[in-house]
Amino acid sequence: MPRAPSTSPSTTESDRWAPIYRGSRGSATPGTASPSPGLPPWRLRAPCCFWLLLGAAHRRHDAYGRSLIVGAIVPRTGQPAIRLVGSVQRAFAVIDALAEVDTELGTNEIARRTGVNPSTVSRLLATLVAGGFVEHVQESGRYRLGPRLLQLGNVVLGRLDLRQIARPHLLALVDSTRETATLSAAGQRDAVTVDFAQSPFSVQSVAQLGRPSIAHATATGKVLLAFGGRAPPPGPLKSYTKRTIAKRSELTAELDAVRERGYAYNFGEREDDLHAIAAPVWGNHGELAAILGVQGPASRFDRQAMEAVVEPLLEHAREVSLELGWAGLVGEAVER
Structure with missing residues (x-):
């Protein structure tokens, strides 16, 4: 279990946050910590947002009682800091925009509704189409919600x-x-x-x-x-x-x-x-x-x-x- 946080008056704001495992084995650079044995290098170098999304953060404690989370930053209280992933938020905004209308929407209209740059919207749409969350209508060149959302919704409803x-x-x-x-x-x-x-x-x-x-x-x-x-x-x-x-x-x-x-x-x-x-x-x-x-x-x-x-x-x-x-x-x- 996480140890009680220190109340030393010498604690600085930056010291409230545990270091991130990013360096290779034996790294001693500022903002990094020596990795725990048994963790593969590819996992240590993975971006923090990747592990936050997968829920695969790995907790350790250093000699000072600070929580060390692979791929995430945590306060010394042991509770994960909230780090929202901007690209995922923008993807959600695109999905919400398509859900708010009964018709199909084009890239520029989605950009206008979400406030996201059109080029970014285009890339997000391509990614969502590849995952089945959005459909590209060939006849109109516009977009609408895809069947994957229905599948996921039915899974949730079935578990209620x-x-x-x-x-x-x-x-x-x-x-x-x-x-x-x-x-x-x-x-x-x-x-x-x-x-x-x-x-x-x-x-x-x-x-x-x-x-x-x-x-x-x-x-x-x-x-x-x-x-x-x-x-x-x-x-x-x-x-x-x-x-x-x-x-x-x-x-x-x-x-x-x-x-x-x-x-x-x-x-x-x-x-x-x-x-x-x-x-x-x-x-x-x-x-x-x-x-x-x-x-x-x-x-x-x-x-x-x-x-x-x-x-x-x-x-x-x-x-x-x-x-x-x-x-x-x-x-x-x-x-x-």
């Missing part, structure tokens, strides 16, 4: 864990509403609870992992029917309480209202003493990916309390959607 992403938002909802927050995954027929955060009150609604939501009798189920492309169950709609919507015409009107406002209510429609509100969470393709909800005892979580929950619920549903890769292409009602 819905529960891991939503968990902080469930906790935040409980903190702000003091009621139980739930996360449900959209199934073919029902939405199933996959995570929840419990209310701190002694009297609280009970959430259960794996519990399906009755499509026509719960807030979560109404969101599934309204935004998930699911049809109500065939046959007569079962009444669970006197407030359950059991007529299909009334359910159709209710689902239209849910789509219009962007969220659903449940006023004791499955259980007499349970109220709930739920909103859709969108996936990267604009599909219904999950449902975020808040529920509580009817005696405490009345209409006024539920209205106060609308704004934070929609905000957290939107944030989870964005973290899942949603681009805002659907769900206009959520924006209202």
Whole structure:
């Protein structure tokens, strides 16, 4: 582990930084240090940005407790100094410029948008084209984003864990509403609870992992029917309480209202003493990916309390959607 930094008053600003391994074996020139045995000369001479990009910096400590990183400069605290690579930043700017428009862009237009010299833009484009990050359209001579970005994006999205992403938002909802927050995954027929955060009150609604939501009798189920492309169950709609919507015409009107406002209510429609509100969470393709909800005892979580929950619920549903890769292409009602 790195040793504690010296607090000697003789320490100068330049002494705060560890030397870089750049010289050949046995080098004693200023700004260099004798390399550690076993490190090949080609690695010692590699530019620092190369090893920063590869994440292959190699840490050692000298006799004074200073961190020595192959290919990187580090403060004496042991934390790597932030050294951004300008050429990579400019390449990112080119990609961002192409992502901001629906059309193709030429070299000069990209240069104008990024503030990068046209000749530099041309070289960056050639490099990005070679890597598949940008495509050169032969017919127009212009450029557009390439398929490699889509491949990488799909890899990232495939590794996202819905529960891991939503968990902080469930906790935040409980903190702000003091009621139980739930996360449900959209199934073919029902939405199933996959995570929840419990209310701190002694009297609280009970959430259960794996519990399906009755499509026509719960807030979560109404969101599934309204935004998930699911049809109500065939046959007569079962009444669970006197407030359950059991007529299909009334359910159709209710689902239209849910789509219009962007969220659903449940006023004791499955259980007499349970109220709930739920909103859709969108996936990267604009599909219904999950449902975020808040529920509580009817005696405490009345209409006024539920209205106060609308704004934070929609905000957290939107944030989870964005973290899942949603681009805002659907769900206009959520924006209202």
